[in-house]
Amino acid sequence: MQNITTILKKLFYLWRRSQVPVKQPIKISRIDNLIIFLVCILISIISSYKRLLISPLSITDIFSWLLTFTEIFIISGILILVSKKENPTISSRQIIFILTLLLAVQATKIALASTISPLSMIIPPALIISQGMGSITALAWVSIASLSWPDQAVSINNYLFFILLVCASVVSLLGGRIRNRVQLLQLSIFVPIGSFLSQWILIGKDKISFINNQDFVLSNGDKFSDSLLLAIVMFFTILFIPIFESIFGLLTKARLLELADKEKPLIRRLSLEAPGTFEHTLLICGLAEEATRMIGGDIDLIKTGALYHDVGKLYAPNWFIENQDGLKNPHDELDDPIKSAQVLQAHVDEGLKFARKNRLPKLIANFIPEHQGTLKMGYFFQKAQEKNLDINEYYFRYKGPIPQSKETAILMLADGCEAALRAMNINASDKEALETISNIIYSRQKDGQLDDSNLSKGEIFLIKRAFLNVWKRIRHRRIQYPTSKNNTFS
Ligand SMILES: [Fe+2]
Numbered sequence: 135m136q137n138i139t140t141i142l143k144k145l146f147y148l149w150r151r152s153q154v155p156v157k158q159p160i161k162i163s164r165i166d167n168l169i170i171f172l173v174c175i176l177i178s179i180i181s182s183y184k185r186l187l188i189s190p191l192s193i194t195d196i197f198s199w200l201l202t203f204t205e206i207f208i209i210s211g212i213l214i215l216v217s218k219k220e221n222p223t224i225s226s227r228q229i230i231f232i233l234t235l236l237l238a239v240q241a242t243k244i245a246l247a248s249t250i251s252p253l254s255m256i257i258p259p260a261l262i263i264s265q266g267m268g269s270i271t272a273l274a275w276v277s278i279a280s281l282s283w284p285d286q287a288v289s290i291n292n293y294l295f296f297i298l299l300v301c302a303s304v305v306s307l308l309g310g311r312i313r314n315r316v317q318l319l320q321l322s323i324f325v326p327i328g329s330f331l332s333q334w335i336l337i338g339k340d341k342i343s344f345i346n347n348q349d350f351v352l353s354n355g356d357k358f359s360d361s362l363l364l365a366i367v368m369f370f371t372i373l374f375i376p377i378f379e380s381i382f383g384l385l386t387k388a389r390l391l392e393l394a395d396k397e398k399p400l401i402r403r404l405s406l407e408a409p410g411t412f413e414h415t416l417l418i419c420g421l422a423e424e425a426t427r428m429i430g431g432d433i434d435l436i437k438t439g440a441l442y443h444d445v446g447k448l449y450a451p452n453w454f455i456e457n458q459d460g461l462k463n464p465h466d467e468l469d470d471p472i473k474s475a476q477v478l479q480a481h482v483d484e485g486l487k488f489a490r491k492n493r494l495p496k497l498i499a500n501f502i503p504e505h506q507g508t509l510k511m512g513y514f515f516q517k518a519q520e521k522n523l524d525i526n527e528y529y530f531r532y533k534g535p536i537p538q539s540k541e542t543a544i545l546m547l548a549d550g551c552e553a554a555l556r557a558m559n560i561n562a563s564d565k566e567a568l569e570t571i572s573n574i575i576y577s578r579q580k581d582g583q584l585d586d587s588n589l590s591k592g593e594i595f596l597i598k599r600a601f602l603n604v605w606k607r608i609r610h611r612r613i614q615y616p617t618s619k620n621n622t623f624s
């Protein structure tokens with residue numbers, strides 16, 4: 135019996151260790167909470183008030199209204215939870231945006247349910263949500279928007295409802311994966327064609343009219359005009375997506391890939407004015423991408439974040455070792471470790487200024503301070519200790535914050551390993567490389583830098599293997615930095 139208890143305890147311990155630590159929920163201000171609450175109430179009222187317009191009003195009607203009201207209020211809450219689960223860094227502005235879209239659809243249903251096909255009302259918002267907040271949030275939104283109809287008098291054809299669900303789900307799933315505007319455009323052509331053909335096959339071909347019909351847009355049940363309207367609304371949605379991106383801080387795949395274009399002025403400047411930093415950035419992109427692929431994170435996000443993580447070095451490129459060509463080191467002339475530490479911290483502060491000036495999305499700008507976390511600038515701290523043993527470590531630590539996501543944590547680890555892997559002997563064995571990687575990662579872990587990142591032990595193991603794979607790939611085309619193990623700083 136005691137053996138079974140011990141085994142169960144051990145299993146429970148192993149299970150707990152394998153779980154990803156629970157992340158702190160995002161903080162939403164009281165005013166935003168109040169706005170979210172009021173929008174949810176408004177959605178519930180709009181979705182249920184028609185049940186009170188029956189005369190004479192019976193107790194059963196009031197009960198049915200209350201039930202619908204509560205039901206819509208609860209599912210709006212579930213929608214918020216789903217969006218928070220899929221996007222741990224979602225802002226209150228984005229939550230309000232999703233809810234406002236739901237509110238707009240419910241209001242449109244009341245005003246135009248009998249004249250406009252539900253496909254044109256539900257599919258375009260699903261495309262925006264899937265692009266900006268992911269497929270799961272879009273699917274949750276679609277299920278609420280398709281199931282809740284404020285006007286009981288409107289009954290949708292079963293086949294049309296089926297087509298609506300299929301098309302909206304396809305848009306939600308593909309929308310989250312689409313990587314450029316061309317694919318978006320293709321989606322806005324093929325989904326309406328698909329909906330038209332399926333309506334034609336399932337519902338029948340009667341009532342099909344063509345453009346010579348004067349009010350073709352409003353003709354109810356007209357499959358061709360419904361699909362044409364859907365194509366037009368989807369096309370305009372795609373045109374407006376960049377505006378939604380900037381107003382609500384949405385980060386779509388297309389935007390991420392546009393930012394990752396190496397012809398972007400900031401990246402061009404980095405390659406021309408700080409070529410060493412640019413090379414370092416490219417290698418980090420490779421390390422971080424491989425590690426993120428291994429743990430199943432957001433590859434496009436980390437690739438773009440990595441590209442911009444050190445743009446702050448543009449303000450004084452020659453103060454950073456990778457741009458010095460081994461000739462003059464201004465830190466030697468300065469001979470003041472505290473001031474040198476301030477120069478290093480400035481690459482984070484200036485980077486954030488560059489991010490603001492270039493309107494980089496918050497998720498990308500987060501990589502700038504979080505890749506350094508609160509790490510100790512060991513080289514200058516050691517130099518300062520040589521002069522004064524009692525010097526406070528505080529002056530030699532970056533201001534943070536420590537990585538708040540798996541992606542920024544991976545970038546910190548890649549940033550730490552890059553210089554060491556570059557400086558390694560070309561003949562070093564895989565075991566030696568893995569040992570170097572493990573030591574660097576362990577020192578970050580011990581320093582508490584990964585505490586908020588949600589990286590599990592299993593994921594850290596995979597990250598080490600990924601870095602080793604990249605090291606094996608790059609060792610043949612390695613360029614050595616003018617650094618030794620003891621004076622590495624970045
Ligand atoms: Fe840096």
Ligand SMILES: [Fe+2]
Binds near residue numbers: 414443444549624
């Ligand atoms: Fe870096």
